[in-house]
Amino acid sequence: xxxxxxxxxxxxxxxxxxxxxxxxxxxxxxxxxxxxxxxxxxxxxxxxxxxxxxxxxxxxxxxxxxxxxxxxxxxxxxxxxxxxxxxxxxxxxxxxxxxxxxxxxxxxxxxxxxxxxxxxxxxxxxxxxxxxxxxxxxxxxxxxxxxxxxxxxxxxxxxxxxxxxxxxxxxxxxxxxxxxxxxxxxxxxxxxxxxxxxxxxxxxxxxxxxxxxxxxxxxxxxxxxxxxxxxxxxxxxxxxxxxxxxxxxxxxxxxxxxxxxxxxxxxxxxxxxxxxxxxxxxxxxxxxx
Amino acid sequence: xxxxxxxxxxxxxxxxxxxxxxxxxxxxxxxxxxxxxxxxxxxxxxxxxxxxxxxxxxxxxxxxxxxxxxxxxxxxxxxxxxxxxxxxxxxxxxxxxxxxxxxxxxxxxxxxxxxxxxxxxxxxxxxxxxxxxxxxxxxxxxxxxxxxxxxxxxxxxxxxxxx
Numbered sequence: 001x002x003x004x005x006x007x008x009x010x011x012x013x014x015x016x017x018x019x020x021x022x023x024x025x026x027x028x029x030x031x032x033x034x035x036x037x038x039x040x041x042x043x044x045x046x047x048x049x050x051x052x053x054x055x056x057x058x059x060x061x062x063x064x065x066x067x068x069x070x071x072x073x074x075x076x077x078x079x080x081x082x083x084x085x086x087x088x089x090x091x092x093x094x095x096x097x098x099x100x101x102x103x104x105x106x107x108x109x110x111x112x113x114x115x116x117x118x119x120x121x122x123x124x125x126x127x128x129x130x131x132x133x134x135x136x137x138x139x140x141x142x143x144x145x146x147x148x149x150x151x152x153x154x155x156x157x158x159x160x161x162x163x164x165x166x167x168x169x170x171x172x173x174x175x176x177x178x179x180x181x182x183x184x185x186x187x188x189x190x191x192x193x194x195x196x197x198x199x200x201x202x203x204x205x206x207x208x209x210x211x212x213x214x215x216x217x218x219x220x221x222x223x224x225x226x227x228x229x230x231x232x233x234x235x236x237x238x239x240x241x242x243x244x245x246x247x248x249x250x251x252x253x254x255x256x257x258x259x260x261x262x263x264x265x266x267x268x269x270x271x272x273x274x275x276x277x278x279x280x281x282x283x284x285x286x287x288x289x
Numbered sequence: 290x291x292x293x294x295x296x297x298x299x300x301x302x303x304x305x306x307x308x309x310x311x312x313x314x315x316x317x318x319x320x321x322x323x324x325x326x327x328x329x330x331x332x333x334x335x336x337x338x339x340x341x342x343x344x345x346x347x348x349x350x351x352x353x354x355x356x357x358x359x360x361x362x363x364x365x366x367x368x369x370x371x372x373x374x375x376x377x378x379x380x381x382x383x384x385x386x387x388x389x390x391x392x393x394x395x396x397x398x399x400x401x402x403x404x405x406x407x408x409x410x411x412x413x414x415x416x417x418x419x420x421x422x423x424x425x426x427x428x429x430x431x432x433x434x435x436x437x438x439x440x441x442x443x444x445x446x447x448x449x450x451x452x
Binding site: 001002003004007008010031034051053055104192 | 296297299315316317319338339340341343346349352353354355358359360362363365406409410425427428429
């Protein structure tokens with residue numbers, strides 16, 4: 001299978017890529033690792049006339065600490081995020097999610113920026129980044145702006161990025177002491193994509209009381225959904241098994257899950273509760289240690 | 290603008306199995322077809338052609354990747370290693386030897402990809418557990434063996450490489 005013919009330009013900097021985007025307009029498409037775009041182009045679901053390659057831009061691949069945040073360059077591949085020492089130390093939930101995307105070969109090519117900009121409703125990273133309250137840095141010819149994760153995923157395969165913007169960085173706050181983060185996923189047995197998944201960030205006091213909780217669920221909607229009812233059930237309560245189970249059971253409350261041949265809505269609602277509980281329990285375990 | 294100019298072919302330089310190759314390719318050329326049809330390195334196979342099966346696995350700058358999902362232009366300036374680049378003259382790579390010793394193949398179609406993934410695993414983790422081997426093979430599908438002997442082959446190779 002071949003994509004339809006297209007032109008190719010290798011950008012050498014973000015500034016040059018922005019110029020190329022302005023020049024090619026709607027006919028141009030940014031290429032990062034290509035692990036969502038190239039399959040879509042081979043199936044002729046997408047036929048951009050020009051690919052603007054960001055893979056040749058230096059400096060968007062590092063992970064660094066900056067002012068209480070981990071800053072992850074948009075071209076960082078999943079394998080490097082999964083293996084990153086600062087990610088494992090501060091954000092093990094992100095390491096969990098990056099290590100269960102696709103397979104080894106996919107994780108060696110696919111990038112965090114490509115994944116979130118593609119905004120597949122069955123992707124892993126949008127879910128954990130919602131639980132971790134990430135911020136996305138978008139650069140345009142007029143400067144850069146920050147977009148909060150809760151405002152970023154706007155619809156199926158659609159984000160708040162404008163046509164003249166490039167996602168350059170993902171900034172994730174380093175959680176407060178006493179916080180644990182985790183990701184739990186039910187993968188489709190053939191494709192490995194998310195059927196239902198859950199990300200959790202739980203902050204507990206030494207007494208065992210929950211002081212903060214952010215829970216996100218994937219697979220139910222057009223993008224990650226905050227499980228607000230679950231969060232409210234946990235806040236201020238002792239994190240006992242019963243309270244966690246009761247809170248997790250509300251994870252799919254007021255959702256209208258997308259059905260497919262593999263999982264119907266009722267099943268997805270049920271499994272959302274199961275995976276929310278798994279993620280909360282794993283996050284709590286890490287918060288304790 | 291003519292179609293030819295708009296979709297201009299792109300000059301690339303790729304080091305494949307240690308040898309430098311310069312070529313001019315259509316941008317839509319996939320790396321696997323560049324290897325097979327431009328360089329006649331047909332050891333890398335096209336299986337599913339949808340980044341599922343792993344038959345097309347090669348190393349790109351030292352990492353296992355699915356060459357059906359990489360454009361040849363993305364490999365410009367990179368080093369590629371294929372199954373043809375593993376043996377040292379007549380001496381098989383220990384993973385190739387392991388597949389022979391432990392009967393890690395039947396039809397052989399998936400074998401080049403299996404071996405390239407296994408070599409990448411052993412380069413990053415010289416002493417993998419059985420579970421780690423199985424997880425590393427998540428992106429390589431075999432329809433003949435049932436995987437048991439593939440895992441045995443990789444264990445054998447890991448033992449030999451540690452000696």
